[in-house]
Amino acid sequence: MNRRNFLTTLAVLPVTLRAQEGPPIPDPVEKMTPPAKPTIALNHLGFRPHAGRKTLVVRALASPHPKEFTLEDVSERPFRFTRPLAEARSDLGPCLTADFTDLDRPGMYQVTVGREHSVPFFIDEEVWRRTLPKAVGYYRYQRCGVEVPGVHPACHLDDARRRDNGQHVDEVGGWHDAGDLRKWMDVTMLNGVALLNLLRNFPEPRPGDPTHAQILEEVRYGNRYFLKMQDTDGKIWADTAGGVNGDNSDNHWTDNVIGNxxxxxxxxxxxxxxxxxxxxxxGLAAQCYAKSDAAYASQCLEAGLRAWKAFGPPEPTLDCAWWTLAACELFRATKDPELRDHALLLVRALLARQNTAFLAHQRQVRGFWMEGNKPYVDAVYSSFPPLALLELQETFPEAEERQKWIDAVQLHLDEYLLPMAERSAYRTLPLGLFVGSPTPETYRPLAGDLTYRYFMPTRKQFWWLGTTSHLESNALLLARFARLVGGKGKPYVDLAYRQLEWVMGANPFAACLMTGEGMRNPYPHSRFVGLIPGGIMNGIAGNMADEPVLDLEYAQDWRTCEYWSPHVAFYIWANSVLEGIA
Ligand SMILES: [Zn+2]
Structure with a gap:
């Protein structure tokens, strides 16, 4: 069982997969802990001169520890300085740190610690922004149902037949979701949500940015398939080619001939x-295409409204968050007061799921979300409950209870995310909180009965994966809150960038997880088309001891190295917000 059957989140794990939970199988990936070198953990892209702090982390493996680092401009020597490294108390291994935020002189630099050189990096306003065309371009490689020149011929023109009655229905199109050929709906629709938010956040693209025409064309390509997946009752089918029994049987090229x-x-x-x-x-499409193609915008809106009308009140926390986002976008497209009333009901359900008292006999953290009587943990949509509140306050700026929603998010950030980030020198956010030890492996004690892990448990079920989307979706949340509070947003901007920096190389492996950027990229688990520029991998996961693991040995490990839509989507969305923050 070395392939992701993938899905997605603990909350929506298909029944077929649940049935396969069982005794753990020892896995070589669990031994893929960081090598002795390199020890310098630094974002490979570099830093914007005035947004976010500039932090150097060095793993303190050698004894005695190095005492200082030298930073040098590699293009215009002899600009250089040497400064001390400080010992840092840290989860994820002993570390030394230094801060050079005061250096705002644009240039191309390199850090040296002892005899070890860092990857060269820039201090430049464009370091993140210039990666966005690559990230957006990733989706073109993932197009299904059409030839992608240089990547694959027209594929899956025979998609697909219904599982329930065998009838053929035209479901050609969409995007392959990951390092495979399957077309899951929720996570590939997230691509469209992120791309249209990029368009919204870049109302006037600069030369070099993805253009509006490019974004609209890419989203329309994917959406042609999504619209075809709506049944006559307004509800939406779950996937094409996801596999029949939670297996991988549909993950293959086909002969493009219908009916065999x-x-x-x-x-x-x-x-x-x-x-x-x-x-x-x-709802987003209805707004974004209104000017360029009103008929298409109406078609999208009508489809979205039919989906909204087809469902009653949601139960799981994540569903509440998503339906809140849906109500916001549909309201923006229609100004229908019924949708506003609906959103206000959903927000009550969301607020009721926030833990505002101190849970489990401790007084250190609160403000996190709950799923029933347990803290909400989701490896993909980690930040969605508070993110939905931010969407609400933007959509309904006149709402009487708006400040209450903002306060709820602030509580989450100030009394949960920020203190948890202090526990490691990398300042990455643990995946989530737990009560006790739900599975037989390491849960780090926090206080009272509360524990935490940076990475997914490995003994809950056979599948677990890296935390790229968890980190990036929290970067998005932090960025949006920073945008809301303006001048008071600096600590949130700093923390947002730390999450993204981990993905781009500031991690114990010194590995950049986006293909085509940075260095020491793992080879992706992308078994059909290989490297895709802009593709982002599941990323660093953890073993039983909650120590970081990453496949740098070409073992075709999907848990850490598979491309996946949400990572690219959250990368684009989070950066589109951060770029608007000076
Ligand atoms: Zn295909």
Whole structure:
């Protein structure tokens, strides 16, 4: 069982996968802990001169520890300085740190510690922004149903037949979701949500940015498939080619001929959360295409409204968050007061799920979200409950309770995320909180009965994966809150960038997880088309001891090295917000 059957989150793990939970299988990936060198953990892209702090982390492996580092401009020597390294108390191994935020002189630099050189990096306003065309371009490589020159010929023109009755339905198109050929709905629709938010956040693109025409064309390409996945009752089918019994059987090229044995299947299951992502995307599309193609905008809006009307009140925390986002986007497209009333009901459900008292006999953290009687943990949509509140306050700026929503998010950030980030020198956010030790492996004690892990448990079920989307979706949340509070937002901007920096090289492996940027990229688990520029991998996961693991040995490990849509989507979305912050 070395392939992701993938899905997605603990909350929506398909029944077929749950049935496979069982005794742990020892896995070589769990031994793939950081090598002795390099020890310098530094974002490979570099830093904007005045946004976010500039932090150097050095793993303190050698004894005695190095005492200082030298920074040098590699293009215009002899600019250089030497400064001390400080010992840092840190989870994820002993570290030394230094801060050179005061250096705002644009240039191309390199850090040296002892005999070890860092990857060269820039201090430049464009270090993040210039990666966005690559990230947006990733989706073109993932197009299904059309030839992608140089990547693959036209594929899956025979998609697909219904699982329930075998009938063929035209589901050609969309995007392959990951390092495979399957077309899951929720996570590939997230691509469209992120791209249209990029368009919204870059109302006047600069030369070199992805253009509006490019974004609109890419989203329309994916959305042609999404619209075809809506059934006559307004509900949305779950996937095409996801695999019939939670297996990998549909993950293959086909002969493009309809009606023979290699045709793939449509999963006609209709889930509330998938419909909510659909409604969000269509509400966004209705706004973003209104000027350029009013007829298409109306078609999207009508489809989104039909999905919204087809479902009753959501139950799981994540569903509440997604339906809140959907209500916001549909309201923005229609100004329909019924949608506003609906959103206000959803926000009550969301606020009721926030832990405002101190849980589990401790007084250190609160403000996190709950799923039933446990802290909410989701490896993909980690930040969505508070993110939905931020969307609400932007959509309904006149709402009486607006300040209450903002206060709820601030509590989450100030009394949960920020203190948790202090526990490691990298300042990456642990995946989540737990009560006790739900599975037989390391849960780090926090206080009272509360524990935490940086990485997904490995003994809960056979599948677990890296935390790229968890980190990036929190970067998005922090960035949006910073944008809201203006001059008081600096600590949130700093923390947002630390999450993204981990993905781009400031991690114990000194590995950049985006193909085509940085150095020491793992080879991706991308078994059909290989390297895709701008693709981002599942990333660093943890072993039983909650120590970081990453496949740098070409072991084709999907848990850490597979490309996946949400990582690219959150990267684009988070950076589109951060770019608007001076
Ligand atoms: Zn295809």
């Amino acid at each position: 044995a290699d045709d793939r299947y449509i999963n006609t299951e209709k889930r509330s959360d998938i419909a909510a992502v659909f409604a969000t995307l269509q």
